[in-house]
Amino acid sequence: MIPASFDYVRPTTVGEAVQALSDGGDDAKLLAGGQSFIPVLRLRMGDPSLVVDLGGIAELRGVREEGDAIVVGAMTTHHDVTRDELLGRHVALIAEATRTVADPQVRHRGTLGGALAHADPAGDLAAPTLALDAELVVVGPSGERRVPASEFFEDYFTTAIGPTEILTAIRFPKYTGWGARYEKFNRVAQAWSIVAVAATVKVDGGKITDARIGLTNMAGTPVRARGVESALVGQSMSEETVRAAAQAAAEGTSPTSDADAGSDYREHLARVLTGRAVLAAAG
Incomplete structure (x- = not known):
């Protein structure tokens, strides 16, 4: 099927994205990797008035070390998560779990932040994020806040992200030297x-x-x-x-x-x- 018509914007900064989301009202939706959202649009199970594409925001991608934490940008792809040296050394569980996500094509397009924000209980990345006591960084009109993983997932497909907020990063404590397995x-x-x-x-x-x-x-x-x-x-x-x-x-x-x-x-x-x-x- 072909999606219903909607307006589309592709901001280049987090501030621009938050503003677009706020201006779009209740029917505005975010597009991250699109591996779940695009099928929803095609099947007309969702009918947004505005789609805010996060793909143009460079600051939302990449992995970096900040003291005793490893910070992963929300738009970092599954492919990059599985191959990142810092994650492999300090947060092996998230890399291990990400290797089981779907297939190579999906892993090249899907993103860590998109998967966590989607909050499918059968998704493979929420449980390791919870087990690792991660913090999820959310930005909205009122600024930035950090949500513990234990408070982030609220119900089926429901998270603590507000309607005008964006998940920008995930902060993982270091588990250097720990063994990891996702079965x-x-x-x-x-x-x-x-x-x-x-x-x-x-x-x-x-x-x-x-x-x-x-x-x-x-x-x-x-x-x-x-x-x-x-x-x-x-x-x-x-x-x-x-x-x-x-x-x-x-x-x-x-x-x-x-x-x-x-x-x-x-x-x-x-x-x-x-x-x-x-x-x-x-x-």
Whole structure:
């Protein structure tokens, strides 16, 4: 299908984009990578009066180091995330998860910020962002604010971004020396996750000294498996220890039942994939 008609602007600065979004009113929408938004337009599931294209804003792209944080511009493509040296060294989990997103064509066009703002519970990047205790930088008419990942994802396809605000960057604490693994279970290759687990762990002297675990598609928003984290920390690294701790993976979740899987099967997947992810992350 052909989209309904709309006005289009391509600003070159964040300030211009915020102004255009404010002037456009409630029906103005942002275009980032477009991998989810363009199909919505083509199917006429959305009918914006104005599309503000962020592709012309150079300051929204790239990865940089700021003290104890790695900052990723919201318009940085998935392709660049998977190949960035700073992320590979200090925030391996986000690079690991991004490698599983769709296919090379999508990874060359899709963006980290666009995926997080879309907030699909089956998307692969929200759970690692939550597990890594990232901060999301949002800019609007009132200026800049930082939103912890734990407060950013509010519901299905709903985030803390206001109607006249733009996600400009994601700030990740450094996890230098931590192991990382993203275990994804999907129906066919390149499909959305039925369930996935993002795990990053720190092992010292044969013991797990810290752990961060996020779950994909186990609720309307990404979920931290805090029961598993608590059960792992301080324990000797062994398959038996990890498998036992992974039994708590589904605690506090609310998975749906659909054509792909029932809620009980998703809970089973969460436990199995958590065990695999932690064991792989710990080497």
